[in-house]
Amino acid sequence: MASRLDPGDNITISLSGDDAGELHGYWEKLSAGGKVNVPLEKQMWGDEFGACVDQFGIPWMVNIVQPQS
Template sequence: MATLNTYLNFNGNTEEAFNFYKSVFGGEFLVVQRFGDTPGCDGMPSTDKEKIMHIALPVGPNILMGTDVTQPMPAATLGTGISISVDAASEEEAKALFEGLSAGGTVTMPLEKAFWGALFGMATDKYGIQWMVNHDYDKTDK
């Protein structure tokens, strides 16, 4: 079966955003590549050479990846077209992830027990990324 990973585009603050995600999820970056360290970027403005070309942070069995959008690519537009859903292994993990991701952002649905038998909440982080945090209760949690 294929693996589905999430790739986020930012307008110059990828490194800041990914350090934030690292503080929430833990772990270490698999790779951090800057435009200035890659072939074909010699003529790029010096301010763009320090931007992130590719970064990857493992989150469980998946990888959260990102980049800074530079010219000639159009600017990244953050909006409501996508949410990242995180399934926590425990109620404690769900609470910690939700608290971390919503810090400095906006809670759109508080983390609460939902009618379908889960602990669920939604937040937009301080970088404009929408998150859904879920923990499905099993029979021992109820």
């Protein structure tokens, strides 16, 4: 039996980098009108991380790498 294709339910797009301003901007646009699953905030591993589904049903992960000391 073939399953029905639901666009966006078979991938997750990940954005990662150290440009906090740019990545926060992407997060604001991606999460607007969508659903935030994990708020973009500092995580136990030290980076900022968030996960959302945009208004079109596409899952996204954003990871903002923190400078190493």
